[in-house]
Amino acid sequence: MEELTELDKKHFLHPTSPIGQQQKEGPSFIFTEGNGVFLTDMKGNKLIDGMSSLWNVNIGHGREEISEVAKEQMKKLAFSSCFATFSNEPAIRLAAKLAEIAPGNLSTTFFTSGGSESNDTAYKLARHYWVLKGKPNKQKIISRTKSYHGVSMGATSATGLKPFRDFTTSIAPDFHYVDHFSTESLRSLIEQEGPETVAAFIAEPVQGAGGVHIAPDGYFQEVREICDEYDILFITDEVITGFGRTGTYFGIDHYGVTPDMMCFAKGVTSGYAQLGGVMISETLHKEFKELSTGTLLHGYTYSGHAMACAVALKNIEIIERENLIENAAVMGQEMLKGFQSVQEKHSIIGEVRALGLMGAIEIVKDKQTNERFASPLAPQLVNEAAKRGLILRSVVFDGQDTLVFAPPLIMTKEDITSLISILDETFTSVTKDAVKG
Secondary structure: OHHHHHHHHHHOOOOOOOHHHHHHHOOOOOEEEEEEOEEEEOOOOEEEEOOHHHHOOOOOEOOHHHHHHHHHHHHHHOOOOOHHHOOOHHHHHHHHHHHHHOOOOEEEEEEEOOHHHHHHHHHHHHHHHHHHOOOOOOOEEEEEOOOOOOOOHHHHHHOOOHHHHHOOOOOOOOEEEEOOOOHHHHHHHHHHHOHHHEEEEEEOOEEOOOOOEEOOOOHHHHHHHHHHHOOOEEEEEOOOOOOOOOOOOOHHHHHOOOOOEEEEOHHHOOOOOOOEEEEEEHHHHHHHHHHOOOOOOOOOOOOOOHHHHHHHHHHHHHHHHOOHHHHHHHHHHHHHHHHHHHHHHOOOEEEEEEOOOOEEEEEOOEOOOOEOOOOOOHHHHHHHHHHOOEEOEEEOHHHOOEEEEOOOOOOOHHHHHHHHHHHHHHHHHHHHHHHHO
């Protein structure tokens, strides 16, 4: 344990982690095993994975079916290039399966290795589409405040959470942001910039890393109408919300509209392999086929990775066979009821919300005025919950003080009860200190 800690500090630059904390304290956990909704570390601590690790282990940990499929595919063909029209059976069958389950007329998939690549691909395909259509000035991408779309250059530039953009010294041009719940803000910006310069609007059906913000009724219907009115492509970022997370196959299914493009990753393999993609509508695909000449000069080494696609197919089979989408909807309601019961007992809990197994609890100093504490309490609550056996995540961007949740879709009522019980104990402990302070 001590040797691994020192090696970690010396050689492992962690993603989205405080370097100072790592160097002072070492890794918070060194996990050695995952089973169902639980993770176990080297010290033998067993914790409920209340975040599905990174919103992505939808079918839970330790699925032997997945490892067997990966093994068999790797024995036959682990990887082969999909450039120059080369292909493989798992990629073809996965693309066909995605067309079967995706919203509306989304029918064709470009495969990537993850969410950031998927988002960057969507922006490039959108701009290339307008070049093919003879409208090369349609370059601008509009996203929303409190949005998160990844950390590659284009995805960072589209992310509405400013600290992610401030991390680097320069972001890509032609990215703009509108209020996350205001369609009027979207319309106003389009008219201000000129619709002839706007390529696409991108939105998460439920904003994840930005604090689990659920759109108001009618919002996405109006977005679809505005995009149609101004001849702008509508892209949904389903990297977190896809594959059952919100109690429907895809988050946008709640709103009855179909995007022109849809980005996905995470839940497509439940984290058992690195895979993502962008789906485009049958309409767009038809125009690409008719207008494209020469080579589509965009592709990743692992686009259509055979083993990853085989894992995705088995993952989707498990989601459907075990009715995990329905379970997410039902257990999501149980989780929300649990949030409400804890809310009644603790004065520092403001709004609680959930859609499927994706939820949030806001922390406030005063429920009446929604006043926040001078220093956010959510990080402290996360630490206290971890001591009691529950992994959560805090969101403190843009003046927020929020706990977010995304447990595996296999959660049972008993699991939800355990999660809520730990949460209650955590709030009891932290509230005492907060009131004293």
